[in-house]
Amino acid sequence: MKSSSTRLIVATVTLGALALLPPISLFLGQDFYIDLFTRVMIFAIAAVSLDLILGFGGLVSFGHAAYLGIGSYAVGILAYYHVDNGFVQFGAAVIAAALIALFIGWVSLRTSGIYFIMITLAFGQMIYFLGESVNQFGGDNGLNIERHSRFADFLNLDRPTVLYYFVFAWLALCLGFGWRLVESRFGMVIRGAKSNETRMLALGFRVFRYRLVAFVISGAMAGVAGALLANLTLFLSPSIMHWTRSGEIMMMVILGGIGTLVGPVIGAIVYLVLENVLSGLTEHWQAILGPFLVLVVVFSKTGLLGAAGEWRAKFPHG
Amino acid sequence: MADALLETRQLRKRFGGLIATDDVTVEILPGEIHAVIGPNGAGKTTLVAQLAGEMRPDSGEILFGGEDITRLSAADRVSRGLARSFQITTLFAEFSALDNVALAVQRAAGHSFRFWRAARREAVLREPAEALLAGLGLAERRHVAAGNLSHSEKRTLEIAMVLATKPRLVLFDEPLAGMGPDDSKRMVQTLLGLKGQVTILLIEHDMDAVFALADRLTVLVYGRAIATGTPQALRANEAVRRAYLGDEAE
Numbered sequence: 063m064k065s066s067s068t069r070l071i072v073a074t075v076t077l078g079a080l081a082l083l084p085p086i087s088l089f090l091g092q093d094f095y096i097d098l099f100t101r102v103m104i105f106a107i108a109a110v111s112l113d114l115i116l117g118f119g120g121l122v123s124f125g126h127a128a129y130l131g132i133g134s135y136a137v138g139i140l141a142y143y144h145v146d147n148g149f150v151q152f153g154a155a156v157i158a159a160a161l162i163a164l165f166i167g168w169v170s171l172r173t174s175g176i177y178f179i180m181i182t183l184a185f186g187q188m189i190y191f192l193g194e195s196v197n198q199f200g201g202d203n204g205l206n207i208e209r210h211s212r213f214a215d216f217l218n219l220d221r222p223t224v225l226y227y228f229v230f231a232w233l234a235l236c237l238g239f240g241w242r243l244v245e246s247r248f249g250m251v252i253r254g255a256k257s258n259e260t261r262m263l264a265l266g267f268r269v270f271r272y273r274l275v276a277f278v279i280s281g282a283m284a285g286v287a288g289a290l291l292a293n294l295t296l297f298l299s300p301s302i303m304h305w306t307r308s309g310e311i312m313m314m315v316i317l318g319g320i321g322t323l324v325g326p327v328i329g330a331i332v333y334l335v336l337e338n339v340l341s342g343l344t345e346h347w348q349a350i351l352g353p354f355l356v357l358v359v360v361f362s363k364t365g366l367l368g369a370a371g372e373w374r375a376k377f378p379h380g
Numbered sequence: 381m382a383d384a385l386l387e388t389r390q391l392r393k394r395f396g397g398l399i400a401t402d403d404v405t406v407e408i409l410p411g412e413i414h415a416v417i418g419p420n421g422a423g424k425t426t427l428v429a430q431l432a433g434e435m436r437p438d439s440g441e442i443l444f445g446g447e448d449i450t451r452l453s454a455a456d457r458v459s460r461g462l463a464r465s466f467q468i469t470t471l472f473a474e475f476s477a478l479d480n481v482a483l484a485v486q487r488a489a490g491h492s493f494r495f496w497r498a499a500r501r502e503a504v505l506r507e508p509a510e511a512l513l514a515g516l517g518l519a520e521r522r523h524v525a526a527g528n529l530s531h532s533e534k535r536t537l538e539i540a541m542v543l544a545t546k547p548r549l550v551l552f553d554e555p556l557a558g559m560g561p562d563d564s565k566r567m568v569q570t571l572l573g574l575k576g577q578v579t580i581l582l583i584e585h586d587m588d589a590v591f592a593l594a595d596r597l598t599v600l601v602y603g604r605a606i607a608t609g610t611p612q613a614l615r616a617n618e619a620v621r622r623a624y625l626g627d628e629a630e
Contacts, residue, residue, distance in 0.1 A: 245498040247486055247505075254483050257472040264432075264466070265487045265545060266458030272492065 068371040073237070073324040076331070080230060084223045096222045097294075102334045103229045104290045107236050109314040109326030111283035116312070117321035118244050119276050120256030124179045125166070125186025126311050129159040129281040131193060131303030133288020138298035139199060141207045148211035148219075152289050159285025160278050162189070167277035171270055186308055193300030204299035211293055219293055229290050233327070236283055240323050243279070252276050317358055319367030328366055383446065385410045385579050386431070386462070386549055391440035393426055400426040401437065402603035408549065408581055413571070415582045415590045418600035419623075424583045427600065428553050431581070432464040433457045445548070458487075461548035465538055465555065473527030477518060477537050480526050481509035484544035512540045516570060532563035536570060549579040556586045568592055599623065 080099065087095040108130050115121040136155035145151065170181040199205050210219035219225045243249050255262045255269045262269050292298065301307070314333045319325025336354065340347035362369040384407035393401040400423040408414045416424050429435040431442060433454035442450045444462050452460075472480050482505045486492055489504065499505060513522050516536050521529060526537060535555060542550050555571065556564045568589050574580060584590050590597065591611050598608040601623045607614060614620050 242496050242498070245500065246496055247492040247494040247499045247502075249495075250479070250483055250486065250499045251492045254472055254475070257474055258470055261466075261470045261472065263455060264458070264464065264470075265484055265541070266455040267487055267492070268455060275493065 065368075065371045068374055069322055069324050069367065072328065072367060072370065076324060076327055077234060077237075080233075084226050088223075093222065096226050098334070098338060099331075100222070100226045100229050100294050101291075102331050103226075103233045104287050104294060105311065105314060105334060106327040106330035107229075107233050107290070108284050108287040108311050109318070109330050110233075110236055110240055110323060111280045111287065112311050113315045113320060113323070113326045114240055114243065114283070115252075115273075115276050115280045116315055117325075118249065118256065119252045119273060121171075121273065121277065122179050123170075123182045123277070123280075124305070124308055124312070125182040125184075125189075126280075126284055127303050127305070127307035128166075128186040128189040129163060129284035130288040130291065130307070130311075131189060131300070132159045132162055133285035133290075134292040134298055134302060135193065135199065135288075136285070137211060137289045137292040138205060138207050141209065141211075141292075142199065142205065146209055146212050148213035148217075151211045152286065155285045155289035156282045159288065160282040163278045163281025164274070167274045167281070171273050171277065183305055183308070186303065186305055190300055190303040190305070193303055200298055202300065204297055204301075207292055207296045207298060210296070211289070225293060229294075232286060232290060236286070237323055237327070240283075244323070248272065248275070313355060317355060317365050319365035321364070322367055325365055325367040332366060383410075384408060384443070385445060386581065387443045388427075388431070389441040389443070391427070391430060391437050391442065393423075393430060393435065393437050399603045401430065403440070404600070404603070404605045406598050406605055406608060408579060409596075410548075410579055411576065412595040413575060413580045413582060413593050415584060415594035415597045416600055417584070417587070417590055417597055421602075422600040423603040424600055425553065426603075428464065428551050428581075428583060431462070432551055458545055458547075461546065462551075463542045463545050463547035463549075464551040464553065465542045466553060471526040471534060471537060471541075473525065475526055476523050477513060477526055477529065477533075477540075478506070478509055478522040480537060481512055481540045481544050482506055484541040485509050485512075488544060488546045509540075509544065512544055513537075515573075516540050532559055532567065535559070535563075535567060539570065539574075543574070543578070547578060549581065550574075552580060552582045552584075554584055555582070556584055556589055564589060 080103065083099055084096050087093060108126065112123065112126045115123055133155035136158045137151045140151050140154060166182065166185045170178055170185065173181055194202050217224060217228065219228060251267055251272045255273060259269055291302065314329035315326045317333055318327065318329025336351055337347065340350050358366060386408040388404055388406050391401050391404045404427060416427065418424055426435065430437050433452060437450065441448055444460060449457055449460065472483065485505050485508045486499065510522065513519050516539060518533060518536055518540065521533060526534065529537060556567055559567060564586065571593055582593060594611060596608060596610055597614050599606050599614065599620050606623060607617050607620050
C-alpha cells in the first residue's frame with residue numbers, strides 16, 4: 063500500500079515537473095534543457111517498454127535497442143522516399159517493431175534464463191549489423207532526415223517546444239497504457255508467470271502466448287520511442303541499435319526501480335542528466351557514473367524509487 | 381456400477397530397467413475419495429505425473445470422463461476438469477492469498493487477453509476467490525502475501541487455488557506431508573469437506589488419514605496395483621497385509 067502511494071506521488075510530481083519544464087527553461091533562457099529532456103522522455107518510453115517485460119514479466123531482453131532502431135529507421139527510410147506523413151511513419155514504425163518483436167519473441171521465448179538473454183542480444187546485434195551494412199541508408203555513417211514527421215498544421219514538430227509536448231504526450235500515453243496493462247487480467251498472467259511459471263502452467267495458462275504478446279507490445283512501444291528519436295535527432299545511425307544502448311536502457315530501468323512504471327522514467331532522467339552534467343565536467347565521466355550505478359544497486363534492490371520508499375517509511379513526516 | 385470418471389488401462393512406464401508403472405488399471409468413480417497407497421518407491425508419484433500429464437506413459441491409456449486423454453498436455457487436462465495439487469507447495473509468493481486464488485479463478489473464466497480493466501477490481505474474479513478462501517477458513521488471511529503464510533495455510537491456499545479452476549477431479553499428492561498433528565487433523569477435515577463437491581485421488585503416507593478419508597484404496601507395490609477395495613476389505617486382504625500393511629499391523 064505504502065510503496066504504491068509513494069509511486070503515485072513520484073509519478074505525479076515527475077510528470078508535473080516535465081509538463082512545466084519548457085516555460086521555465088524558456089524563461090531562464092536555457093532552451094537547451096528542452097532538447098535534453100525531449101531526449102530523456104524518449105528514453106523513458108523505451109525504458110518503460112522494457113520494464114513491461116523485464117520488471118513485470120521477468121524476461122531479461124538484452125536487445126531492446128533494436129526496436130528503438132527499427133522505429134527510427136521506419137521514419138527515416140520513409141522520409142528518404144519523401145513520405146513524411148506522420149501517421150504513416152509512426153504506423154510503420156509501430157507495425158515494423160511489432161512484427162520484428164513477434165519473430166524474435168517467437169524464437170527466443172522458447173528459451174529461458176541466460177539463453178534468453180544471449181538470444182535476444184544476438185538478434186539485437188544482427189539488426190545492428192544490418193543497419194550498418196545497408197549503404198543506401200547511410201550504412202555506418204548514418205543518414206540525415208530532411209524533415210520532421212507531419213501530422214497536422216497545428217502540430218509543427220519543427221518547433222522544439224511542440225516536439226517536446228508531443229513526446230510528453232506519448233510518454234503519458236505509454237505510462238497510462240502500461241498502468242492499465244499491468245493491472246489487467248493480462249498483466250496478472252504476465253506477473254504470475256514471472257513469479258512461478260510452473261504453477262501458471264499447472265493452472266492451465268498457456269504462458270508462451272501471453273509472454274509473446276507482452277513481448278510484441280513492448281517492442282511496439284520501443285518502436286514509438288525510436289520514431290520520436292528520429293524526429294529529435296533528424297539523423298539515422300546504426301549506433302542507436304548497438305548492444306551497449308540496450309544495456310543503457312536496462313540500466314535506466316534498474317536505476318530507477320525495476321517492476322514499476324514510474325521507476326524507468328526516474329531512471330532515464332537521472333541517467334541522462336548525470337551523463338550530460340558529468341560529461342561537461344570530465345571526459346572520464348563514465349568513471350563517476352559507473353560507481354554511482356553500482357552504489358544504487360548495492361544499497362537498494364529496487365533502485366532509486368525503492369530507496370525513496372524506504373526513506374519515506376523511515377521518516378514518515380520527513 | 382457407475383461409469384468411472386478417471387480410469388487407466390494397462391498403464392506402463394519404465395525408466396531403464398526399472399518398471400515404475402506396471403500395467404496399472406484403476407478406476408476412480410465419480411464422487412469418491414480414492415487413495416493410492418504403497419511403500420516408498422512403489423511408483424505413486426510417477427502414476428500421478430502421468431495422470432496429470434507431466435509424464436507420458438510408454439503404453440496404455442488414460443480416460444477421463446470417457447475421453448482418451450493419454451496424449452493431452454497438462455493444461456488441456458486442467459481445462460477438462462482434471463487438476464492436481466502439488467506435493468511441494470508452489471504459490472505466487474509475492475501475491476496476496478486472494479490474488480493467488482483470483483488468478484486461478486481467472487484461468488477458469490476464459491482467456492486472459494484482456495488488457496484494460498483492473499483485474500483486482502473485477503467482482504467476477506474476486507468474489508469466487510473470497511468465497512473459496514472463506515470456505516477453507518482463510519478469509520482473515522486473504523491480504524497476506526502467500527510467501528508469508530504458515531506451512532499449513534499455504535497448503536490450504538493451494539487447495540483453494542485448485543478448486544478455483546473448477547475441477548471435476550483433483551489429484552492430491554501427499555497433502556499432509558510436513559504437517560504437525562494439529563494441522564494434519566485440520567487438513568483431513570478440509571479434505572472431508574470437499575467430498576461431494578469434487579472427486580479426489582489421494583496419495584498419502586499417513587495411514588490414519590487415509591483410513592479416515594478414503595472410500596476406496598488401491599495398493600501399489602513395485603509399480604503394480606495389487607489390490608483395490610474398501611478400507612475394510614483391504615485390511616482383511618492377506619496379500620496387502622504381507623506386502624504393505626504388515627509392518628504396522630503387527
